[in-house]
Amino acid sequence: MKKVSLPESVTFPGKPTPSAAECWFDDACILDMDYFVKTIAGIKAKGVRPDFIGSIIAHHASKWLPDLSNDDTTRKGLINNFEESPESVTATWMKKRFFVETLVGILPPEKDSIPCNFLLRLLRTASMVNVESTFREELEKRISWQLDQASLKELMIPSFSHTCGTLLDVALVSRLVNKFVSLDSEGVKSGVALIRVAKLVDCYLAEVAMDSDLSLTDFVALAGAIPTHARATDDGLYRAIDTYLKVHPGVSKQERKILCRLIDSRKLSPEASHHAAQNERLPVRAVIQVLLSEQTKFNRQLDWSGSFNGTRSSPNIGLDPQVRCVSKRENNAQLMEIKKLREDVMRLQSQCNSMQAQIERMVDKKKGLFRWKKLVMMPSFMSNLSVDEKIEEVEREGEVGFGRQTPMNIKTKLVRGRATPNKWRKSMS
Template identity: 60%
Template sequence: MNHQSSPETAIFPDDKPTSLAARCWLDDASILDIDQFVKTLSGIKSKGVRPDLIGSIITHYASKWIPELSAEPPQSPVINDLLQSPPESATASWLKKRFFLETIVTVLPPEKDAVPCSFLLRLLKKANMLGVDSNYREELEKRVAWRLDQAALKELMIPCFSHVRGTLLDVELMLRLVKRYVELDIEGLRSGVGIFKVAKLVDAYLAEAALDSELALPEFMELAGAVPPQARATDDGLYRAIDTYLKMHVNVTKQERKTLCRLIDSQKLSIEASLHAAQNDRLPVRSVIQVLFSEQTKLHSHIDWSRSFSITKSPNPGLDPHERCHSSRELAMIQQMEIKKLKENVSKLERQCHMMQSQIEKLSEKKKGFFSWRKFAMSTTLRDISVEVANESLEGTGFNSSSIGRQTPVNGKKGRSKNSRKWRQSMS
């Protein structure tokens, strides 16, 4: 490193702490010597350089020494030639990289915002791969958890390097990071906006982790519940993750499905997610009913609100409620309500048609016995008439009409009495 040609005032501008500025402090010869780098970095710190610039120097140096730590394309051929040291055993190379990573962790600035979160995640991934001491990994986890709301999903997809666990992703690591961040949020050390970003990251991470058939249900539920419910503005991401898990894990019992679906707040589902859940046969019936009931409640409350708002604010209260709504969401909700009513009307008409058809079939079956029924009806009518005439003829004779077996009118016509006598004589 050339100290004479690099005065502190002309090293790099104060507003651009980039890798180009870091190259002004380092030369290619110091990349291969970690001890020389530590001495150089100590001299830079003693000059009072800002922590973010020191972090940029460390990021540049580590990315040159271990290309996997860089988010940029591979280095130039000159750097590659320098990095091509004489052949050595795999164990020696592993020990050298492990010592290098532990040294990098020790020289990180105490300020947690000095190093980008993406670089810390790549450093943590490499540390888990090389089996770095747990103290150094815990330090990296603390730094990552501090800036977890700035992380990207791609960087969080750290594989599981344990031989005991069979999952593809290190879900336990993600759970530790989320729990640390939530604790910081509860203590008021982080802003309240970041917890919403972390909740989205967790839901997206769960959707990817759910594709692993080895992921156990308790691990999935613990990570999903690590984020406070109020941190999720919408549960669409969580619903997508749960649906993916149920799709990939067909052996989940009915009770486990119920327990898993309790994590979803049906009030926080969008219209699209609610429609999908209403037709999802993987969900328990109780969950589907809750989704439908919540959607109906939201529709009614929204309609009542729009009516009250239109009555108080609209200059023309006689307009139709459909004309008072201006947003696309309101129009979509009203259209859905109308479609629902049409479906109900169609189902009622179908039921009525089925009832009419069954009645027609019953009438067609009775049509064959129509004439016998008519004959029976005529004979019954004649019997009633004869009994009535007999009762009329017995008026004043002292006989009770109940002796004939049928109650007849007391007052009859005169003409009928004569006919009744002839009818009695003919019967005798």
């Protein structure tokens, strides 16, 4: 095979300039993998940028392996040509495995030199042909560095393991997310990248939740891999949990509570909160938390709107913000409330007046009875007491007998009052 030398000034595919490198690459017709590896090593030695080298590898891999092509039309044509090959299935799989392992070995070590979607397609092929664990771990590490650039379509990698019952490889995605979160905790990734990954995981959960063979442990592990502060809103997570509960009606009450603990009711939108309040699949405690969160939000909105109704004064009157005009409906509601309060005050005042009059009548009646009792039942022994002691004794008797004076009680007391002085006189003699 004739060796083709690389021109000094060359541009590679994927760039806005003319595709001279692509023409060179197609004309070279490189069929020998060893020669391709040597060519890539020569390009690296010339100091070519890593992203250019990555574009060459992606272009060559798409030509050789249909699964790595991004274009669906090109992929179908390559697959048809690939199926017409007279090679056996075992030989084809061995060829694919050797090809993937070779590509992983010549990838540039620099980060972001290879597109994340291409790496995901390469990882899917690697899982399909069961490459060595070292090459798989290398791919997972590279993908975790740029997981925020991945798309949902490429992330949905099928499960090729016989021990896994799910259609998609959920464990693989969980490993990728955990590695990415560990990088974020070390301060390597920014918060924007974490937010993108959180949205991607919520969309992936909504898709994988439709699999009836997905276990609760795998679902909770993937949903809990994202920190709570990474989700600006929990609507996507709530949609995924609701889908899981629909597909898995046999979930127990305790398992439903475990799922609902993943949701922060304060981060739900009004539409999601309204749906959750009427969702019969959620436990009662979760529904109550949603209702309380909505009530708290409503109170805060009232407090916030009240601050613009002229209740707060500022020393700079000319600089105050424009006061919000009160609507006619709000004004009528306030007038009705004031009218209701006035009626309540008047009713309480009337009750107080009637109670005061009743107390005065009872006091007058008590005073009349006490005077008569004092004249009739004044014992002789009180002559030896002082004036203050006599007053205290009369008041004490009045307090005890207040409100319980009847004709029979008065008659009984009069009879006792007549009999007792004789005994006291005998004891005094």
